[in-house]
Amino acid sequence: MSILVDQHTRLLVQGITGREGLFHATAMQAYGTNIVAGTTPGKGGQTVLETVPVFDTVAQAVRATGADTTVIYVPAPGAPDAILEAVDAGIGTIFCITEHIPVLDMLKVVAEVHAKGARLIGPNCPGATSPGKAKVGIIPGSIHKPGHVGLVSRSGTLTYEVVQALTDAGIGQSTCVGIGGDPIAGTSFTDVLQLFKDDPDTHAIVLMGEIGGGAEEAAAAYRAEHLPNVPMVAFIAGRTAPPGRRMGHAGAIISGSGGTAEGKIAALQAAGIRVADSPSQIPALLREAGLRAD
Amino acid sequence: MAGWAVPDDLTMLPQRPLWSLRYPEVPDQRSRGAGASVKLQEFAAKQLLVQAGLPVPAWSVATTAAEARTQAEGYLAAGADRVVIKAQVLVGGRGKAGGVKLAATADEAETVATAILGMDIKGITVRRVLIGAAADIVKEFYLAAVLDRTEQRVRIMGSAEGGVEIETVAETNPDAMVSVLAHPHLGLLDHQAREIAFAMGLGDRWKEAAAIAKGVFKAAIDNDADLVEINPLAIVRTVGPDGTVTESIQALDAKITLDDSALYRHPQLEQLRDLDEEDPVDVEARGLGLSFIRLEGTIGCMVNGAGLAMATMDLVKRAGGEPANFLDIGGGARSDKVAAAMRLILSDDSVRAILVNIFGGIARGDEVARGLIEARAQQTRDVPMVVRIVGTNADLAADILRESGAGIEAASSLDAAVERVVALAGVSA
Numbered sequence: 001m002s003i004l005v006d007q008h009t010r011l012l013v014q015g016i017t018g019r020e021g022l023f024h025a026t027a028m029q030a031y032g033t034n035i036v037a038g039t040t041p042g043k044g045g046q047t048v049l050e051t052v053p054v055f056d057t058v059a060q061a062v063r064a065t066g067a068d069t070t071v072i073y074v075p076a077p078g079a080p081d082a083i084l085e086a087v088d089a090g091i092g093t094i095f096c097i098t099e100h101i102p103v104l105d106m107l108k109v110v111a112e113v114h115a116k117g118a119r120l121i122g123p124n125c126p127g128a129t130s131p132g133k134a135k136v137g138i139i140p141g142s143i144h145k146p147g148h149v150g151l152v153s154r155s156g157t158l159t160y161e162v163v164q165a166l167t168d169a170g171i172g173q174s175t176c177v178g179i180g181g182d183p184i185a186g187t188s189f190t191d192v193l194q195l196f197k198d199d200p201d202t203h204a205i206v207l208m209g210e211i212g213g214g215a216e217e218a219a220a221a222y223r224a225e226h227l228p229n230v231p232m233v234a235f236i237a238g239r240t241a242p243p244g245r246r247m248g249h250a251g252a253i254i255s256g257s258g259g260t261a262e263g264k265i266a267a268l269q270a271a272g273i274r275v276a277d278s279p280s281q282i283p284a285l286l287r288e289a290g291l292r293a294d
Numbered sequence: 295m296a297g298w299a300v301p302d303d304l305t306m307l308p309q310r311p312l313w314s315l316r317y318p319e320v321p322d323q324r325s326r327g328a329g330a331s332v333k334l335q336e337f338a339a340k341q342l343l344v345q346a347g348l349p350v351p352a353w354s355v356a357t358t359a360a361e362a363r364t365q366a367e368g369y370l371a372a373g374a375d376r377v378v379i380k381a382q383v384l385v386g387g388r389g390k391a392g393g394v395k396l397a398a399t400a401d402e403a404e405t406v407a408t409a410i411l412g413m414d415i416k417g418i419t420v421r422r423v424l425i426g427a428a429a430d431i432v433k434e435f436y437l438a439a440v441l442d443r444t445e446q447r448v449r450i451m452g453s454a455e456g457g458v459e460i461e462t463v464a465e466t467n468p469d470a471m472v473s474v475l476a477h478p479h480l481g482l483l484d485h486q487a488r489e490i491a492f493a494m495g496l497g498d499r500w501k502e503a504a505a506i507a508k509g510v511f512k513a514a515i516d517n518d519a520d521l522v523e524i525n526p527l528a529i530v531r532t533v534g535p536d537g538t539v540t541e542s543i544q545a546l547d548a549k550i551t552l553d554d555s556a557l558y559r560h561p562q563l564e565q566l567r568d569l570d571e572e573d574p575v576d577v578e579a580r581g582l583g584l585s586f587i588r589l590e591g592t593i594g595c596m597v598n599g600a601g602l603a604m605a606t607m608d609l610v611k612r613a614g615g616e617p618a619n620f621l622d623i624g625g626g627a628r629s630d631k632v633a634a635a636m637r638l639i640l641s642d643d644s645v646r647a648i649l650v651n652i653f654g655g656i657a658r659g660d661e662v663a664r665g666l667i668e669a670r671a672q673q674t675r676d677v678p679m680v681v682r683i684v685g686t687n688a689d690l691a692a693d694i695l696r697e698s699g700a701g702i703e704a705a706s707s708l709d710a711a712v713e714r715v716v717a718l719a720g721v722s723a
Contacts, residue, residue: 100554104441112479138655143685153601156601157655158601158602158605184446238604240611280709
């Protein structure tokens with residue numbers, strides 16, 4: 001098994017005829033992901049990637065193809081509506097790759113997504129890959145190896161760095177999920193930990209955090225209560241970021257004593273999670289924590 | 295959690311000290327990059343409060359002492375006892391730094407303005423002052439709307455103790471704070487606004503106070519602000535021309551930060567951004583779509599992705615080096631953008647070595663390599679460069695770098711790259 005995406009995923013790509021959408025749809029399909037449809041308003045009736053039908057609306061795409069998961073490459077001004085269109089069409093799992101969506105839009109969108117019982121990952125996230133089964137989003141497929149480590153991260157390229165390190169060390173992954181770095185996100189670390197907890201194929205977990213906010217502390221508390229015996233390793237980016245400086249991500253801010261790397265590391269360690277000083281240490285720490293060879 | 299002013303709201307309050315709520319979204323002014331907040335000057339923030347229907351005493355802005363004098367004459371002639379002259383800078387603590395003064399005559403106003411204009415407050419030169427009639431304050435309060443990312447709501451916070459550091463109030467006297475979460479779709483409801491008004495001790499003026507609470511929320515929503523803060527909000531006594539004394543609630547100071555990502559739909563707000571107070575390098579970086587923050591060290595860093603950029607800086611520091619900057623070139627960076635980013639790094643004379651760490655996903659390694667060579671060709675200073683490119687088209691990138699003869703060192707791993715660049719910075723220092 002795995003979480004969020006697998007070989008049974010019937011994927012819709014919103015914005016499939018755009019530059020980003022088409023580029024990544026091509027890569028996802030090449031990885032083996034089952035892309036059943038795409039949407040771009042006004043381009044219904046076309047076919048892309050030889051076999052993928054394009055629809056004008058998400059509702060049409062769902063009716064015609066039974067799509068159950070969507071990935072959004074729509075530019076920021078239209079992305080909130082794209083998420084809501086997917087929710088209204090009954091899609092249960094929504095990945096939003098788009099960055100720079102206004103925060104106040106996301107307050108409303110996330111409330112609506114939760115009210116309808118759908119799951120939103122992102123925005124401003126790299127997506128998720130269940131190695132050997134499916135990849136949804138923009139994570140390079142080549143860096144993965146199937147296995148039993150679940151990875152959850154607030155970053156994009158830092159996620160790739162760690163996945164590569166795991167793969168190079170011969171450690172495969174069950175699912176790698178990037179939840180995005182925006183201040184308002186649909187899915188939290190804790191949500192993903194809950195999914196990993198219920199996944200029999202995930203034997204160990206890597207959590208990649210950043211300074212700012214309180215999500216890592218919440219994840220530590222969740223681990224202490226619900227996952228005490230699962231080998232778990234974490235890394236926190238931004239240990240040396242000067243206080244009061246915002247390092248690119250809207251979410252990654254240090255202010256006062258809240259959200260600092262020290263506070264997060266202390267909380268993670270107190271919950272029995274090993275914290276790496278460098279991404280390259282993660283494979284060894286996983287083994288030290290009890291991960292057995294595949 | 296006992297002792298909160300509005301017990302009904304206890305379920306909505308997070309289990310953490312209130313002071314940690316206030317600034318989570320507000321970055322230091324000098325640190326803006328792409329995707330950050332835009333902090334407004336007081337006079338610009340007051341403009342937005344007025345547009346949201348909030349009561350703000352008349353003010354004007356002067357850039358010279360002569361202008362300040364003329365404006366002061368106007369307020370004094372209209373009946374003001376004194377005028378207040380306030381430095382317009384985006385850093386905190388301007389009062390303590392001597393940037394806020396009262397004046398009783400036009401002469402005094404000119405003298406005070408002369409002293410404040412050109413004053414250095416935490417490294418910022420004062421270019422403008424705000425002038426208005428000094429308020430006759432009966433009592434001060436605090437009121438703010440702030441994005442609460444944990445609760446995923448806009449939080450309205452009020453306190454009967456205004457005009458002081460609100461973090462201190464929240465820590466020492468949490469009973470004095472009231473806080474409600476606005477509904478994501480319905481906004482700040484009437485009863486919530488009333489709760490704020492009564493809990494702030496404004497029961498005898500609750501209609502006026504509730505309208506102000508709704509106005510603060512409206513100012514946040516209308517402008518896509520992640521913080522609208524009025525400190526102090528005050529009951530102010532005014533004497534009319536006929537001698538009648540009236541008291542009303544007025545916003546005497548204002549702090550607003552806007553969500554950069556939403557500026558596209560508020561083109562008029564872009565003009566309120568104060569470019570004078572920004573590091574020119576930051577302004578240039580933003581124009582290029584780069585996220586750049588200058589730091590104190592000697593090792594220039596160019597990375598794609600904010601998380602990886604921070605992690606790279608952490609590793610540099612761990613290896614004994616000091617990063618000269620944070621730079622995220624973003625996804626899909628083309629060669630011209632890479633070259634421009636390299637120029638930004640090299641514009642800092644303290645840079646002794648450069649580390650390039652690119653994990654190609656959307657970004658293609660060969661594009662980055664071409665940009666580096668282009669930048670190398672224009673480079674006037676000989677700064678050693680260590681490059682680590684992995685992921686999409688990394689092999690092609692390695693070929694391009696090797697064949698260029700540009701003397702760029704390639705590193706096989708991130709750890710090795712960091713070790714090497716720290717050594718190079720040490721050697722050439």
